[in-house]
Amino acid sequence: xxxxxxxxRKMMDIWVERLREKADPVRAAGAQRYxxxxxxxxxLTAPQIRELAAEAxxxxxxSWDVGEAVKFCGLMLANRYFEVKxxxxxxxxxxxxxxxxxxxxxxxxxxxxxxxxxxxxxxxxCPRSLGALLERxxxxxxxxxxxxxxxxxxxxxxSLVSFLKLTRKPGFLDxxxxxxxxxxxxxxxxxxxxxxxxxxxxxKADPARLEKFLTANGPAIPRTTLRYAxxxxxxxxxxxILVSTRGS
Numbered sequence: 001x002x003x004x005x006x007x008x009r010k011m012m013d014i015w016v017e018r019l020r021e022k023a024d025p026v027r028a029a030g031a032q033r034y035x036x037x038x039x040x041x042x043x044l045t046a047p048q049i050r051e052l053a054a055e056a057x058x059x060x061x062x063s064w065d066v067g068e069a070v071k072f073c074g075l076m077l078a079n080r081y082f083e084v085k086x087x088x089x090x091x092x093x094x095x096x097x098x099x100x101x102x103x104x105x106x107x108x109x110x111x112x113x114x115x116x117x118x119x120x121x122x123x124x125x126c127p128r129s130l131g132a133l134l135e136r137x138x139x140x141x142x143x144x145x146x147x148x149x150x151x152x153x154x155x156x157x158x159s160l161v162s163f164l165k166l167t168r169k170p171g172f173l174d175x176x177x178x179x180x181x182x183x184x185x186x187x188x189x190x191x192x193x194x195x196x197x198x199x200x201x202x203x204k205a206d207p208a209r210l211e212k213f214l215t216a217n218g219p220a221i222p223r224t225t226l227r228y229a230x231x232x233x234x235x236x237x238x239x240x241i242l243v244s245t246r247g248s
Contacts, residue, residue, distance in 0.1 A: 005060060005063035005064050005068065006059065006060060006063075007068075008068050008069075008071040008072035008075055009075060011056070011059070011060065011072055012072060012075040012076055012079075012088075014059075015052070015056050015076070015084070015087055016076075016079060016081075016084055018052065019042055019044065019052065019081065019083045019084055019087065020042060022042065022044055022048065022052075023042035023043055023044075024042070024043035024044065025043060026043065027043030027044070027045070028041050028042060028043030029043075030043075031043060031082075035118055035119075035120070039082050039118050039120075040080045040081055040082065041081060041082040041083055042081055042082075042083050044083045049083055049086050049087060049090070050090065052087055053086070053087045053090035053091055054090075056087055056091050057090075057091050057094050060072075060091075061094075064095075065095075065098070066095040066098040066099060066100065069091060069092045069094070069095045070092065070103060070106060072088060072091060072092070073088040073089060073091065073092040074088075074106070074110065074115075075088070076088025076089075076091075077089070077110055077115035077116065077121075078113075078115060082118065082120065082121065085115065085116065085121050085124075086120075086121070086124055089121075089124050089125045089129065090124070092129060093128050093129060096128065096129065096132040099129070099132055099133055099136060101133070101136075101137050101140070103129070103133060104130070104133050104137070104140050104143065104144075107125065107126075107129065107130055107133075108147075108155070110125075111152065111154050111155050111158055112152055112155065114154075116154055116158075117154070119157065119190050119194075122154050122157050122158055122161065123157075123161050123194075125158075126157075126158045126161045126162040127161050127162060127164040127165050128165065130144070130158065130162035131162050131163065131164065131165040131166055134162060134163070134166060134172075135166060135169060135172075138171070141172075141175050144158075144159050144162060144179075145159070145175065145178065145179060145182070147159035148179060148182045148183050149182075153188050153190060153191060156183065156186060156188070156191050157188075157190055157191050157194045159179055159183075160179060160180070160183065160191070160194040160195055160197075160198045161194050161197070161198065163175070163176050163179065163198055164197070164198060164201050167198070167201045167202045167204065167205050168204070168205045173202060173205060173206065173209070176198060176199075176202050177202065177209075177213055179198075180195050180198060180199055180202075181217065183195050184217065184220045184221055184222065184225070185220075186222075189224055192222045192224040192225045193224060193225070193228055195222075195225045195228075195229075196224060196225040196226065196227065196228020196229045197228055199213075199214075199225070199228070199229035200228055200229050200230075200231055200232055203229065203232055203233075204232065207232075207233070210229065211233070211237070211241065214226065214229060214230070214241055214245060215241065215244055215245065217245075218244070218245040219245060219246065221245060226241070226242070226245060227242075230242070
């Protein structure tokens with residue numbers, strides 16, 4: 001018989017307080033210098049966050065279903081502290097095998113609501129959770145392509161980083177390059193950097209295709225994107241690509 005689970009809201013109260021207890025004001029001040037955008041945080045390290053998320057999952061393992069995990073994540077994301085958001089995301093990840101298709105629209109609402117208001121929160125949520133949804137429900141690929149046209153910078157970044165874990169999965173390189181190309185004109189440096197990151201990962205699967213893509217698109221590619229994309233090539237090839245793709 002399934003045990004009566006702790007509610008998502010009560011779970012949130014417990015873990016917000018647990019995170020607050022471990023706050024490190026000095027480290028939190030340092031984090032402000034690291035992030036391009038203003039971020040509100042307690043000052044925990046990444047290993048601390050993952051350890052606490054694992055502990056939180058242990059509290060509800062076997063008693064929650066994916067619906068409760070989604071509710072918990074939504075509550076945690078609505079909190080302004082980065083670490084609270086991260087624990088909610090990491091707990092939700094544990095339920096990836098049971099993700100319903102409807103979670104795609106839920107995540108979109110979270111992003112539009114500003115729940116992930118910095119690049120690190122987007123990059124924690126999207127590669128694994130949205131990536132798992134795209135792999136499980138491939139028809140969602142056409143939906144995420146529309147995000148590249150959104151005025152919301154986090155939705156545009158999400159359209160890229162959601163493919164990071166899929167670059168070596170059969171059938172996903174075509175949409176990766178399509179999404180990448182559609183964002184070449186984006187002036188937001190956080191989008192440009194994410195685009196280069198995605199292309200670099202795609203190059204691990206097929207470096208020849210990446211080189212051909214970069215050469216073919218030449219000056220249309222922002223230099224920030226290009227420099228990230230070519231990081232894994234040897235020095236000679238990097239220089240050759242930089243020269244061959246330079247605008248007139």
